[in-house]
Amino acid sequence: MLNINIHKKLKNYSLEISFQVDNEIIVLFGPSGAGKTTILNCIAGITKPDSGIIQLNHTTLYETGKKPLPIQKRNLGYLFQDYALFPHMTVCKNVTYGMVDKTFTDDLIRTVGIGHLLDSYPKQISGGEKQRVALVRALATQPKALLLDEPFSALDKDTRIDCQDELLRLHKLWKIPVIMVTHDYEEAEKLGDRILHLNNGRIMED
Incomplete structure (x- = not known):
């Protein structure tokens, strides 16, 4: 509440x-x-x-x-409009920054489907992928x-629908x-x- x-x-x-x-x-x-x-x-x-x-x-x-x-x-988890990912960190390091529990975070990565992006940097991935990474990072802190x-x-229509469903x-x-x-x-x-x-x-x- x-x-x-x-x-x-x-x-x-x-x-x-x-x-x-x-x-x-x-x-x-x-x-x-x-x-x-x-x-x-x-x-x-x-x-x-x-x-x-x-x-x-x-x-x-x-x-x-x-x-x-x-x-x-x-x-609290806070997902900003521009996602605010750390540009100098890989997706893996972004997601595990502030992580509370590795098993929980691994489950999130698998659930959202960003495992293949872990070695990439934010500039190398699409807007929809950045959004998913930012969402996993916010949830990995196990916020209340x-x-x-x-x-x-900022997403195109099809990607926006996919992310809404996610x-x-x-x-x-x-x-x-x-x-x-x-x-x-x-x-x-x-x-x-x-x-x-x-x-x-x-x-x-x-």
């Missing part, structure tokens, strides 16, 4: 957000500048809210007036929740809270157990 109840003053509006995520995929949907990525960054610890509380299971990540839990102790910031937006399959295997940002409503409907519509820092009622 991920619980988010935060306030943050931004340039053009205030972010006022409150929602909970069980072991499901929640999609944050809305126009650019609505506050979607800021929410992910607040949960991850990259950005600090002005007030509120963020809790993951029984751990408080952020609470007004208290010292925030450091990023590295939050036990997964944050996805438009992870499929995410759904993995989520069935490892049920954890997932929050995903997308601008694609068809993608939101396909992947989201719930869709939260954001505009100017607030969740809009359907």
